[in-house]
Amino acid sequence: MFDLKASTYLQTHSSNESQLLAKLRRETELKCLNPIMLSGEFQGNFLSIISKIKKPKNVLEIGTYTGYSTICLAEGLDKKGTIHTIDKNEELIEIQNKYFELSNYRNQIKQYTGEALKIIPSMKLNFDLIFLDADKENYSNYLKKVSPLLNKGGILISDNVLWHGKVLDENRNYDKTTKLIDEFNKNIIKDKSLQSIMLPLRDGISVSVKL
Numbered sequence: 001m002f003d004l005k006a007s008t009y010l011q012t013h014s015s016n017e018s019q020l021l022a023k024l025r026r027e028t029e030l031k032c033l034n035p036i037m038l039s040g041e042f043q044g045n046f047l048s049i050i051s052k053i054k055k056p057k058n059v060l061e062i063g064t065y066t067g068y069s070t071i072c073l074a075e076g077l078d079k080k081g082t083i084h085t086i087d088k089n090e091e092l093i094e095i096q097n098k099y100f101e102l103s104n105y106r107n108q109i110k111q112y113t114g115e116a117l118k119i120i121p122s123m124k125l126n127f128d129l130i131f132l133d134a135d136k137e138n139y140s141n142y143l144k145k146v147s148p149l150l151n152k153g154g155i156l157i158s159d160n161v162l163w164h165g166k167v168l169d170e171n172r173n174y175d176k177t178t179k180l181i182d183e184f185n186k187n188i189i190k191d192k193s194l195q196s197i198m199l200p201l202r203d204g205i206s207v208s209v210k211l
Ligand SMILES: C[S@@+](CC[C@H](N)C(=O)[O-])C[C@H]1O[C@@H](n2cnc3c(N)ncnc32)[C@H](O)[C@@H]1O
Pocket: 037, 038, 039, 040, 062, 063, 064, 065, 066, 067, 068, 069, 070, 086, 087, 088, 089, 114, 115, 116, 117, 133, 134, 135
């Protein structure tokens, strides 16, 4: 959401991604469809810092893709912590496994393949940190499902809440996905169990804490 000059300055004055994450990012760009979906260096750094502050025991990630954000979130895990990450696309498992093996967190990452809305209740777990980054049309459904699963003081991070700026259309000439993201942005504020802030980071990111 910042102009190129400001974005470059912000990036230049933030820590660099690890060599492993840079390699995963490049392989995703070369081999995978829609590499723009990957969190990337700046947002990945943000996820890693939040996780390091929180030191979570249980993390839920909805939308693994090639595992870039999974590794970033794993960086702050408690020694006995686990990140549970869900993606419906089984073709991504090979690249995920390659980089999870190369990371320090292989034994702390549990992958689930399938529809997130079906898998989440079957986990029977509560979470200290949740990263919502799958199908935007279901964001409000995910919110209903995961808000009760957040421990007190737990953090929910929701990606793409500006939806390429489309939610900003003053005439609200929204397509279906934009309408549903706008609804989600209103629903997150209505959830009085959460304190939320929307940040202009990349495509917009909401950070909520369970009260
Ligand atoms: C934006 S990408 C995730 C990017 C990843 N979190 C990162 O930052 O590198 C979204 C992922 O959600 C997955 N996805 C979409 N709809 C889903 C659903 N209903 N259940 C589970 N996964 C889904 C897609 O297959 C895709 O890999």
